[in-house]
Amino acid sequence: MQAYTYVEKGKFALLEKPKPVLLHERDAIVKVTLASICSSDLHIKHGSVPRAVPGITVGHEMVGVVESVGSAVTHVKPGDRVTVNVETFCGECFFCKKGFVNNCTDENGGWALGCRIDGGQTEYVRVPFADQGLNKIPDGVTDRQALLVGDVLATGFWAARISEITAEDTVLILGAGPTGICTLLCVMLKQPKRIIVCEKDESRVRFINKHYPEVLTVSPDECLNFVRTNSDHGGADVVLEVAGAESTFRLAWECARPNAIVTVVALYDKAQVLPLPDMYGKNLTFKTGGVDGCNCEETLRLIAEGKLDTEPLITHTYPLSRIEEAYELFENRRDNVIKVAVECS
Numbered sequence: 001m002q003a004y005t006y007v008e009k010g011k012f013a014l015l016e017k018p019k020p021v022l023l024h025e026r027d028a029i030v031k032v033t034l035a036s037i038c039s040s041d042l043h044i045k046h047g048s049v050p051r052a053v054p055g056i057t058v059g060h061e062m063v064g065v066v067e068s069v070g071s072a073v074t075h076v077k078p079g080d081r082v083t084v085n086v087e088t089f090c091g092e093c094f095f096c097k098k099g100f101v102n103n104c105t106d107e108n109g110g111w112a113l114g115c116r117i118d119g120g121q122t123e124y125v126r127v128p129f130a131d132q133g134l135n136k137i138p139d140g141v142t143d144r145q146a147l148l149v150g151d152v153l154a155t156g157f158w159a160a161r162i163s164e165i166t167a168e169d170t171v172l173i174l175g176a177g178p179t180g181i182c183t184l185l186c187v188m189l190k191q192p193k194r195i196i197v198c199e200k201d202e203s204r205v206r207f208i209n210k211h212y213p214e215v216l217t218v219s220p221d222e223c224l225n226f227v228r229t230n231s232d233h234g235g236a237d238v239v240l241e242v243a244g245a246e247s248t249f250r251l252a253w254e255c256a257r258p259n260a261i262v263t264v265v266a267l268y269d270k271a272q273v274l275p276l277p278d279m280y281g282k283n284l285t286f287k288t289g290g291v292d293g294c295n296c297e298e299t300l301r302l303i304a305e306g307k308l309d310t311e312p313l314i315t316h317t318y319p320l321s322r323i324e325e326a327y328e329l330f331e332n333r334r335d336n337v338i339k340v341a342v343e344c345s
C-alpha cells in the first residue's frame with residue numbers, strides 16, 4: 001500500500017509499505033477512507049517534534065472502516081465506520097480514569113499515531129487500544145462531516161470545555177486557523193453573551209464573517225482596544241489563545257479582565273514570558289495542555305444533531321496519490337485553504 005512517510009527532516013515521501021497487521025489483542029486495523037493534514041504534520045516535517053520517528057507513516061486525523069479487530073476489542077467490529085482519535089490511551093491508568101487521556105502513562109499513550117507509530121495518511125492503519133481510540137460514526141453523518149472529530153475538533157471541544165464559559169461572558173479567541181475555528185464552534189455551543197475572534201489573515205476573517213456573522217472580528221493591532229470597548233468589565237471574561245504567534249501569549253493575558261480564565265491551546269516554538277510584576281492584580285487563571293480527546297462520542301452526536309458542522313472547513317480534496325500537492329497547498333496557505341481532505345481509498 002502507499003503510505004506518506006517521514007523520511008528525514010524536511011522530507012516526506014509516498015512510499016510502498018506492507019499492509020499493517022494486528023499486533024495485540026486490543027488493536028484494530030482500519031481501512032482509511034479520508035485523512036486530513038494538520039499543522040502538527042508540518043512540525044514533524046520541519047524537525048520540531050523530536051519524538052517523531054523517521055520512517056513512520058504520518059497523519060493523525062482520519063476516518064475509515066474497521067477491517068479487523070483483536071480478540072479483546074468489544075466496542076467496534078469489522079465493517080463499522082469510525083473516527084480515529086489522535087491520542088492513544090489505555091483507559092485504565094490514573095490519568096485516563098480522570099479523563100486526562102493525553103497524559104496516559106501507558107508506553108504507547110499520548111500522541112503516537114503518525115508520530116511514534118504509523119499513522120493514517122495511507123490505505124490502512126493499525127490503531128492500538130481500539131476500544132478507546134475508535135468511535136462509531138452515526139448513520140446519517142458522512143465521513144467528511146466526521147473527518148476532524150479525532151483531532152482539531154477534539155481540541156476545540158476540550159478547550160471550550162475547560163474554559164468555564166457562562167452565559168454572561170465575553171469570550172475572546174485568538175487565531176482562526178482550523179483549531180481556532182473548531183474552538184469557536186465549540187464555544188458557540190456554550191452560548192456566551194459575546195464572542196470576539198482576533199485573526200490577522202484577512203481571508204480567514206472573511207471566512208468567519210461569512211459563516212458565523214454573529215461573531216465579532218478584529219485584527220491583532222486593534223484587539224486590545226476593541227475588547228475593552230466590547231466587554232462589560234474592561235476585558236474578556238475568557239480568552240482562548242489558539243494562534244501561537246510571537247506576540248499572542250502576551251495579547252491573551254492583556255485582553256483578559258481581572259480574574260479571567262486564559263486557556264492556552266497554542267503550542268509555541270519558544271518559551272513564553274510570564275511577567276508577573278506587569279500582571280499584578282489581574283489574578284488570572286491559566287489553563288494549558290495537550291488536548292484530552294475523550295469526548296468524540298459526544299461530538300459525533302452533536303454533529304448528527306446538526307449542532308456542530310466542520311464541513312465548511314474542508315476547503316480542498318485530493319487523492320492520496322497527489323498528497324504532495326495537498327501538502328504544498330496547505331503549508332503555503334494557498335487558495336484560502338483551511339483544511340484538506342485526502343481520499344485514501
Ligand SMILES: NC(=O)c1ccc[n+]([C@@H]2O[C@H](COP(=O)([O-])OP(=O)(O)OC[C@H]3O[C@@H](n4cnc5c(N)ncnc54)[C@H](O)[C@@H]3O)[C@@H](O)[C@H]2O)c1
Nearest residue numbers: 039175176177178179199200220243244245266267290291
Ligand atoms: N494543545 C493542543 O493539544 C493543540 C492541538 C491542536 C493544535 N494546537 C495548536 O493550536 C495552534 C493553532 O493551530 P492551527 O492548526 O489552527 O494552526 P494555524 O497556524 O493554521 O492557525 C493559527 C492562526 O493564527 C493566526 N495568527 C497569527 N498571528 C496572529 C496574531 N498576532 N493575532 C491573531 N491571529 C494570528 C494565523 O493567521 C492563523 O490563522 C497552534 O499553535 C497549534 O500547535 C494545540
Ligand SMILES: [Zn+2]
Nearest residue numbers: 038039040151
Ligand atoms: Zn493534529
Ligand SMILES: [Zn+2]
Nearest residue numbers: 090093096104
Ligand atoms: Zn491510560
